[in-house]
Amino acid sequence: EDKVVQSPLSLVVHEGDTVTLNCSYEVTNFRSLLWYKQEKKAPTFLFMLTSSGIEKKSGRLSSILDKKELFSILNITATQTGDSAIYLCAVAGAGGTSYGKLTFGQGTILTVHP
Amino acid sequence: KAGVTQTPRYLIKTRGQQVTLSCSPISGHRSVSWYQQTPGQGLQFLFEYFSETQRNKGNFPGRFSGRQFSNSRSEMNVSTLELGDSALYLCASSLLEGGEQYFGPGTRLTVT
Numbered sequence: 001e002d003k004v005v006q007s008p009l010s011l012v013v014h015e016g017d018t019v020t021l022n023c024s025y026e027v028t029n030f031r032s033l034l035w036y037k038q039e040k041k042a043p044t045f046l047f048m049l050t051s052s053g054i055e056k057k058s059g060r061l062s063s064i065l066d067k068k069e070l071f072s073i074l075n076i077t078a079t080q081t082g083d084s085a086i087y088l089c090a091v092a093g094a095g096g097t098s099y100g101k102l103t104f105g106q107g108t109i110l111t112v113h114p
Numbered sequence: 115k116a117g118v119t120q121t122p123r124y125l126i127k128t129r130g131q132q133v134t135l136s137c138s139p140i141s142g143h144r145s146v147s148w149y150q151q152t153p154g155q156g157l158q159f160l161f162e163y164f165s166e167t168q169r170n171k172g173n174f175p176g177r178f179s180g181r182q183f184s185n186s187r188s189e190m191n192v193s194t195l196e197l198g199d200s201a202l203y204l205c206a207s208s209l210l211e212g213g214e215q216y217f218g219p220g221t222r223l224t225v226t
Contacts, residue, residue, distance in 0.1 A: 031212050042118075042204055042217040043157075088157065092212060099169035099211055100147040100162025107156065 002027040002098075006089050006105035014113050017079050021108045023089035024071040031094040033065055033072050034102065038086040046074070079112045086110075115141060118207050118218035126224045132193040135221045139186050139207030146188040147215060148180060151202040160203075163188050164211055195225045 003026045013019055025033065032050045036043035047056040049065035049072060056063050060079075065072045076083055086109050090102040119138045127133050139146050148160040159172040163182035180190040186207075192199055202222050206215035 032214075034214060036217075042219050045214050045216055048214045090157075094212065097170060100145050100164065100208065100215075101159045101170050101172070102147070102149075102157075102206075102215060103159070104157040 002091060002093060002103040004089055004091055004103055004105035006087075006108050008108060009106060010109040010111070012111045012113065013079055015080055017112075018075065018077045019079060019110060021074040021076075021087050021089075021110070022071065023073070023105055025089075025091045025103075025105075026070065027091045027093050027103065029094045029096075029098065030067065031092045031098070034090045034092070035063055035072075035074050036088040036090065038088055038107070039084075043088055076110075079110075081112050081114055084110060084112045118205060118216055120203075120205055120218040120221050122221060123219060124222045124224075126226060127195050128226055129195055129197060131195050132191065133195060133223060134189055134191050135203055135205075135223075137188045137190075137205035137207075137218055139188070139205075140209075140216060143207035143209050143216075144186050145208040145211050145213075145215075146182060146186065147206045147208070148188070148190050149204045149206065150174075151204055151220070152200075157204070160190065162211075169211070192223075197225050199223065200225045 035046040054065040086107040089105045147162040162170045182188045202220045204220045206217045
């Protein structure tokens with residue numbers, strides 16, 4: 001059974017700090033790893049990392065994938081109060097019983113104080 | 115391009131009743147996946163439809179069912195509602211199977 005574990009479960013920082021969120025996974029026949037941001041609504045897509053794209057960056061957010069060690073990190077630099085949210089990591093397997101299925105971690109609750 | 119839409123946004127039902135939730139994917143997306151989100155269990159996969167066919171199903175009882183129409187719109191149905199079915203039901207659409215999934219705003223179901 002696919003499994004995703006995120007750490008820490010919660011994090012409190014001040015504006016301007018840099019944070020690193022961790023995600024380790026076990027998945028049969030890995031296809032991709034995705035990061036989402038969830039505020040008081042539906043998850044918003046951030047990044048998808050695959051075997052052919054193990055590093056992504058968008059503004060102050062960046063993410064890397066280590067397929068050998070089976071983990072990913074999401075970095076947020078110069079945090080802002082608007083970054084306060086739950087960050088979800090998910091993995092997708094390939095084929096068979098994995099069609100259209102994302103397995104999610106518990107999420108990391110990030111709180112950024114002014 | 116319009117995002118994923120879900121109706122209704124909020125629903126209150128009584129135990130034993132049944133409910134139907136609707137999801138319209140992003141235009142051109144043919145894969146629709148459904149998830150249940152609860153504080154205790156997080157986001158859990160319910161099922162996925164592609165070209166009107168259910169391709170995958172999660173570990174939920176048979177009371178949970180769904181379908182997809184030729185225009186890729188999808189519905190999910192929960193029969194004989196239980197208190198534990200109270201949750202946020204999210205659907206997500208994807209252009210390709212295995213591609214990134216984009217979520218709708220969800221339907222908040224409360225069972226009393």
